[in-house]
Amino acid sequence: MELVKKLYESGNFDHKNITNKSDKVIPTQILDQFDNDGVTWEMLEELLDVPIFKYRTQITIHGLFPKLEHSYINGYKHLFQNKNLSIGVKYNAIDAAKKKYIYTTLHNFNSWIIFQNSTEYYAYKSSTFFSTQEEYKTVLPEMKKHIENINKDLFIGECGITLYSSIMGGYFLMAYIRVDAIKETNVIPLIENICSESIENIQLEIKRKQEGKLAEIRAAQLKRDEERKAKAELEKPYDDEAMEILTKLGFTYVQNLPIFQNMIVATWRIEYTEEGEIFIKFFKHIFKKKSAQKKWRRKTVETVITELTLISDEEQNYSYYEYPKNVITGWIFQIETEKSKEPVSINVGDIKIIDYSDKAIVLVGESTRQIKEQLKDLGGRFNFRLTCGPGWVFPKTKREEIEKLLNNI
Numbered sequence: 001m002e003l004v005k006k007l008y009e010s011g012n013f014d015h016k017n018i019t020n021k022s023d024k025v026i027p028t029q030i031l032d033q034f035d036n037d038g039v040t041w042e043m044l045e046e047l048l049d050v051p052i053f054k055y056r057t058q059i060t061i062h063g064l065f066p067k068l069e070h071s072y073i074n075g076y077k078h079l080f081q082n083k084n085l086s087i088g089v090k091y092n093a094i095d096a097a098k099k100k101y102i103y104t105t106l107h108n109f110n111s112w113i114i115f116q117n118s119t120e121y122y123a124y125k126s127s128t129f130f131s132t133q134e135e136y137k138t139v140l141p142e143m144k145k146h147i148e149n150i151n152k153d154l155f156i157g158e159c160g161i162t163l164y165s166s167i168m169g170g171y172f173l174m175a176y177i178r179v180d181a182i183k184e185t186n187v188i189p190l191i192e193n194i195c196s197e198s199i200e201n202i203q204l205e206i207k208r209k210q211e212g213k214l215a216e217i218r219a220a221q222l223k224r225d226e227e228r229k230a231k232a233e234l235e236k237p238y239d240d241e242a243m244e245i246l247t248k249l250g251f252t253y254v255q256n257l258p259i260f261q262n263m264i265v266a267t268w269r270i271e272y273t274e275e276g277e278i279f280i281k282f283f284k285h286i287f288k289k290k291s292a293q294k295k296w297r298r299k300t301v302e303t304v305i306t307e308l309t310l311i312s313d314e315e316q317n318y319s320y321y322e323y324p325k326n327v328i329t330g331w332i333f334q335i336e337t338e339k340s341k342e343p344v345s346i347n348v349g350d351i352k353i354i355d356y357s358d359k360a361i362v363l364v365g366e367s368t369r370q371i372k373e374q375l376k377d378l379g380g381r382f383n384f385r386l387t388c389g390p391g392w393v394f395p396k397t398k399r400e401e402i403e404k405l406l407n408n409i
Contacts, residue, residue, distance in 0.1 A: 004041050004094075004181050007054050008156045014053040020084035021051040022062040031087075034079060035070040038096035039089050041181050057119070059094075062086045074100060076118045092121050095181045102179055105191050108206045112177075122178035129170040136163055139173055146175040154190040155182040235270045235278070242268040242280050243331075244381055251331040252369060253384040259296050259326055263287040264333040287323065296323040351406060353399065354388055361399055364391035374405055 033043060039061075044052065051062040060082070068081040078093030103123045106112035112123040125146050127139040140161065147159045157180040165171050182190065188199050195202055243253075251266050265285040272278055284301045298321050351365035368375065368391070372382070375392050378401055384390035394402060 002045065003048060003052065004044055005156060007044075007052070007059055007094075008091075008180050013055055016055070017053060017060070017062070018084070020062050020064070020082075020086050021053075022064075024050055024063045026050070026063045026065045028066050031066050031068065034087065034089075035068070038073045038078070038093045040095055040098070041183050044094070058088050058090045060086050060088045074116065074121075076116075090118075091180065092119065095179070096121075098182055098184065098187050099179050102182075102187060102191055105202065105206070106177075106194060108209065109195055109197075109202050120178075122176050124174050124176040127173040127175075129166060129172050131170055133163065133171055136171065136173055143173045143175045147177065149193070149196070150177065151190070151193045154186040154193065156180045157182075238270050238278060238280055239268075239385070240381075240383065242282070243383060245280075246331050247372075247376070247382045249333075251333050252372070253331050253382065253390055255329045256327045257329070257332065259287050259323070259328055261288060263328075265328060266331045266333070296326070297321060298323040353402065354391070355396075356386070356388065356393070359396060361394050361396050361402075362386060362388060362391040363394065363402060364389060368392055371405070378402065378405065 030043070030047075033040075047061060047063075053060045053062070058080075062084075064085050065081065065087050068079060068087065071077045071079045073079065073093045073096045076090075076092065078090040078096070080088035082088060099121055103112065103114045103121075106123050107114055112125055114123055115121070125143070127143050130136065130139065143161050147161065150159050152159070157178045159175075159177040161173055161175050163171060164174055177194065179190075191202065192199055197205075246266050246268075249266075263286070265287070267283045267285065269281045269283070270278060271281050282303050284303045286299045286301070287296050288299075289296045300321075351363060351367050354362045354364060356362040363375065363380065372392075375382075378394065378398055380392040380394050380398075382390070382392050386393070
């Protein structure tokens with residue numbers, strides 16, 4: 001009798017062996033095959049000159065194996081190296097790659113469902129639900145069609161039909177096929193036998209389904225992109241309004257600015273009422289850190305426009321969430337200090353006027369933040385989402401006044 005068939009016979013389990021029953025040195029390439037492909041029928045038949053012991057959950061191959069590098073096959077730990085250097089192999093690891101190919105093909109071709117855990121691995125189809133056990137007879141003929149013509153001589157394992165009760169109530173039948181081991185030469189014949197099609201037709205149908213699925217995914221992605229674009233266009237005026245409000249309230253957009261004690265940062269979100277009306281919801285974030293703390297703590301407060309101001313001395317008892325970074329990009333409230341009141345030199349050279357459109361110009365440059373109040377007085381509106389980068393937007397009619405302001409600094 002062939003070794004593999006003997007391993008899958010019921011009963012006749014061996015007693016546990018503490019010592020290695022073989023002093024034969026197993027070549028590294030054999031273990032490499034175990035690592036990469038699991039253990040196959042063909043490998044086991046080639047190892048007839050070493051003792052192989054059969055237990056309830058695994059087999060153990062004796063001999064002096066090199067160090068086992070990989071233990072996981074198909075996502076589960078199925079290979080083990082014992083202290084005596086023998087190798088333990090869970091039954092699910094035998095012909096694991098072949099089983100995966102068979103089950104995956106059945107799933108992709110005609111929707112067999114794959115079940116796998118650390119001890120079981122099989123493919124199945126379920127019937128419709130029925131109310132009483134006696135009703136199984138009405139669906140049994142249809143379920144038999146899935147397995148009645150399977151050639152059981154092509155593999156070691158079983159196929160059958162089982163009655164199950166549902167946790168939601170009622171019953172259903174499950175037709176299953178479980179391949180325990182199979183010769184490489186029988187893999188394709190078994191697939192063709194189960195599917196009643198040639199492997200060429202099976203592969204063509206799987207390819208057709210995959211291309212159809214891919215087309216559906218691309219169409220869905222295109223639809224989502226169009227919806228996002230439409231949403232962005234719809235919300236742009238509200239984003240512009242939010243930036244304008246924050247600018248008037250004394251907030252400035254910064255990039256990668258180091259966080260400092262009591263820093264206040266504002267954000268907003270566009271929301272919709274049940275009636276479809278759009279409104280802006282503002283949030284105020286306060287940053288604090290005690291001397292013993294390594295990370296900044298951030299408290300987020302939902303607020304309305306009129307409350308988007310500095311916190312008072314009474315608002316110190318907050319519980320803060322840890323903030324993972326030490327820098328921030330966003331809208332911060334410029335806290336006025338004695339240093340900020342000192343005269344500053346303006347580098348007019350880094351300020352540029354850009355013709356942005358037929359009707360608008362943009363003022364860009366780091367030094368614009370030091371003259372932001374004058375720019376506001378001239379009717380400027382700060383926008384950090386411009387194609388040329390953050391800048392102050394003006395109508396072209398204001399160009400002469402802007403140039404006069406820059407010349408007089």
